[in-house]
Amino acid sequence: MTAEALSFGSLLPSIGAGAPGPVSRAMGERLRRVESRNVTFVDDGWPIFWAEAGGANVRDADGNVFLDLTSAFGVSLLGHRSAPLERALTEARLVHGMGDIHPPVAKLELLERLVELVPWPDARVVLANSGSEAVEIALKTAARASGRPGIVAFAGGYHGLTLGSLATTEREHFRAGSEERLYGGVAFAPFPDRLRDSNGGGEASLRAVEAALDGGAPNGDPIGTIVVEPVQARGGARVPPEGYMAALSDLAATHDVVIVADEVFTGMGRCGAVLASPRVGLRPDVVCVGKALGAGLPLSACLAPAKVMDAWPESTGEAIHTSTFLGHPLACSAAIGVLDDLRDGGTLEAVERLGTRLREGLGEKLGGVEGVGEVRGLGLLIGIELVEPDGRTAASGAGVRAARRLLARGILALPAGDQGEVLEITPPVCMTDEQIEYALEHVDAVLGGGRG
Ligand SMILES: Cc1ncc(COP(=O)(O)O)c(C=O)c1O
Incomplete structure (x- = not known):
């Protein structure tokens, strides 16, 4: 093995014939001939085609090496091809089973571990394959448990694009054309906005939630569920103000409403704790996890205490919610x-350390730079909000433009926020010192700090 192969994962970017290079561009053209046009955006400067990934590195089809500040949608928190994934792949004796009929041993063992993550001694779990499906299960469960179909969700939240979960995802971009298929009993409340509301926005948000709890959903349905991300992830790493989530939990309790914490992005270590809810004071009745849970294999879960989950009747032979790949043994x-790593490996502390270093480093470089509103986040869920010269108005599309310029410098990052006004950084925890310095320097250069 060459030295480069051995160190792949901790390399600095190296871009040969441009990013995207000729091979990726040709593949982009081929893709446009076979994939539905609503899926992958293709133009002269986007995308690169991934060929290999390890640690914090991605190699594309042109042989370019990138530094991945996305962890591929937040999934590879432990790095690409992390030890848990490699072990599962190399030791696999069972790849597919019959999850809800004759369960794989690994499903049982995982469920016994998952219930230890939540504060309910009698927690119960339903496994699934994607974040959206975990949210679907949570919404079904909460409707049964509360007996009221209406839902409160939040502007800027993202819960997935399947019809049930999409009903709780407000963005017009995703809903247009499907509106008549979506459940109409969802009331959207504003999420606290520290940048634009001098009081942090918590009060106004809580008043809107309370009004919906008292007055019902737009279609008149009584509200039985609140679905919320502890930190809005795709909404732009929006961290709620101190005390907000505790107050929301109190409101839910006094109105006897089920709170679903959508921890698909924030959970499994991303925010420096196995679950982010306790970190922000949220006391959920149902928790969804996904993304980092499977270390790169598709896996998600919905957890709740027995008193909530037992709103489902007992299976009499045919599962009432399941899917072909439920309990996939490899995943x-x-x-x-x-879970072993998060418990034993010092990863949570490392996430906190790296997150603080990146946020502080970015804050130092970008503080006072025109067009940069705020550097924020929790753990390794970090957002840089980009603004117009007035310092308050979201700079629509600025995160998208920054992500494109970073790609040319060998850095993978994604835009976030309703208008693509945020540059989101959700790297793996295994970045080296050199990679950290490279990332800080080039994000600074692209966002106008002037030292690049
Ligand atoms: C908070 C949250 N919930 C749900 C989802 C949907 O997950 P998936 O894309 O795996 O269906 C996402 C995806 O980004 C998410 O960030």
């Missing part, structure tokens, strides 16, 4: 490895 084995 379950990887997830057990992820």
Whole structure:
């Protein structure tokens, strides 16, 4: 093995014939001939085609090496091809089973580990394959448990694009054309906005939630569920103000409403704790996790205490919610490895350390720079909000433009926020010192700090 192969994962970017290079561009053209046009955006400067990934590095089809500040949608928190994933792949004796009929051993072992993550001694779990599906299960469960179909969700929140979860995802971009298929009993409340509301926005948000709890959903349905991300992830790493989530939990309790914490992005270590809810004072009745849970294999879960989950009747032979790949043994084995790592490996502390270093480093470089509103986040869920010269108005599309310029410098990052006004940084925890310095220097250069 060459030295480069050995160190792949901790390399600095190296871009040969441009990013995207000729091979990726040709593949982009081929893709446009076979994939529905609503899926992958293709133009002269986007995308690159991934060929290999390890640690914090991605190699594309042109042989360019990138530094991945996305962890591929937040999934590879432990790095690409992390030890738990490699172990699951190399030790696999069972790849597919019959999850809800004759369960794989690994499913049982994973469920026994997952229930230890939540504060309910009698927690119960339903496994699934994607974040959206975990949210679907949570919404079904909460409707049964509360007996009221209406839902409160938040502007800027993202819960997935399947019809049930999409009903709680407000963005017009995703809903247009499907509106008549979506459940109309969702009341959207504003999420606290520290940048634009001098009081942090918590009060106004809580008043809107209370009005919906008292007055019902737009279609008149009584509200039985609140679905919320502890930190809005795709909404732009929006961290609620101190005390907000505790007050929301109190409101839910006094109105006897089920709170669903959508921890698909924030959970499994991303925010420096196994679950972010306790960190922000949220006391959920149902928790959804996904993304980092499977270390790169598709896996998600919905957890709730028995008193909530037992709103489902007992299975009499045919599962009432399931899917073909439920309890996928390979993904379950990887997830057990992820849980071992989070418990034993010092990863949570490392997430906190790296997150603080990146936020402080970015804050130092970008503080006072025109067009940069705020550097914020929790753990390794970091957002840089970009603004117009007035310092308050979201700079629509500025995160998208920054992500494109970073790509040319060998850095993968994604835009976030309703208008693409945020540059989101959700890197793996295994970045080296050199990679950290490279990232800080080039994000600074692209966002106008002037030293690049
Ligand atoms: C908070 C949150 N919930 C749900 C989802 C949907 O997950 P998936 O894309 O795996 O269906 C996402 C995806 O980004 C998410 O960030």
